[in-house]
Amino acid sequence: MTLADDRTADWKQRVNDLQRIQYLAQMYAGCAQTPCKFSTNAFVNAASKLVPCLIAQVLCLRSQNAKEAGAAIQMLAEALQDDFESAAFRLLTKDALVKLIHAGKHILAEIGTNTVIGILRNVCSVKVVQRLSQEMQESRSTYVQKISGMFLLEIVSIFPRDTILSLAALFRGYMKHCVTNQNGDCRAFGRKALLIWQQLDHDNSERVFHGVEQAVQRAILEDEFKYAVHAIRGDNLLALTHTVHGNAPPPLPRAASGRG
Numbered sequence: 001m002t003l004a005d006d007r008t009a010d011w012k013q014r015v016n017d018l019q020r021i022q023y024l025a026q027m028y029a030g031c032a033q034t035p036c037k038f039s040t041n042a043f044v045n046a047a048s049k050l051v052p053c054l055i056a057q058v059l060c061l062r063s064q065n066a067k068e069a070g071a072a073i074q075m076l077a078e079a080l081q082d083d084f085e086s087a088a089f090r091l092l093t094k095d096a097l098v099k100l101i102h103a104g105k106h107i108l109a110e111i112g113t114n115t116v117i118g119i120l121r122n123v124c125s126v127k128v129v130q131r132l133s134q135e136m137q138e139s140r141s142t143y144v145q146k147i148s149g150m151f152l153l154e155i156v157s158i159f160p161r162d163t164i165l166s167l168a169a170l171f172r173g174y175m176k177h178c179v180t181n182q183n184g185d186c187r188a189f190g191r192k193a194l195l196i197w198q199q200l201d202h203d204n205s206e207r208v209f210h211g212v213e214q215a216v217q218r219a220i221l222e223d224e225f226k227y228a229v230h231a232i233r234g235d236n237l238l239a240l241t242h243t244v245h246g247n248a249p250p251p252l253p254r255a256a257s258g259r260g
Contacts, residue, residue, distance in 0.1 A: 018068035025075035055096045074118030085125040149178040149189025
């Protein structure tokens with residue numbers, strides 16, 4: 001896999017190269033599910049060498065390049081799964097995807113957001129979650145505060161219970177950051193995430209609940225009641241549930257449980 005040098009290649013050539021990388025990632029994913037011989041190490045190494053070039057393209061001011069680079073990153077993450085951990089860790093920095101989601105141009109910020117979600121849905125990594133949560137909590141951007149809660153909801157919805165339990169201290173801080181955030185969207189995502197987390201780690205979720213102001217507690221209980229009513233009515237689109245990592249998660253959580 002190769003990618004044309006950003007300083008010398010025409011932007012259309014770079015787009016073509018990025019699309020070729022996407023194609024190769026899809027081919028690898030297909031081969032991984034068949035008896036044919038395919039060197040995982042070779043593909044992982046090739047993907048790792050592409051990271052600097054992918055960063056350069058995803059930060060390109062031309063949205064078409066950024067879009068194709070984001071798609072290539074997501075397809076590599078889907079193909080390699082946890083083997084993409086090292087590359088994902090390098091991509092989730094202030095010099096790469098974190099910088100992109102801070103972009104003033106909304107379309108670029110959305111590309112960065114979708115790329116991070118693509119990584120989270122395919123790479124189950126404690127290191128990745130630790131880095132992402134740190135970057136999100138340090139940001140003062142209104143848009144980043146919103147998607148901070150969105151990322152938290154993705155993580156608790158799809159990561160395995162054992163992984164979530166191992167990150168209890170991190171989640172206590174991240175949850176509190178979201179449910180008490182000044183951004184209303186972040187708070188809403190945070191409350192949904194907390195209700196899912198309650199099903200997985202009751203004791204630590206209760207520590208967060210009892211550690212916030214009464215107004216925040218009331219909002220959490222109101223959401224809990226609302227989702228319980230929807231669950232009783234059979235409205236699966238608004239109910240909450242925990243989905244095992246590796247399955248495509250729903251756009252909104254799907255099951256409710258009472259506080260116990």
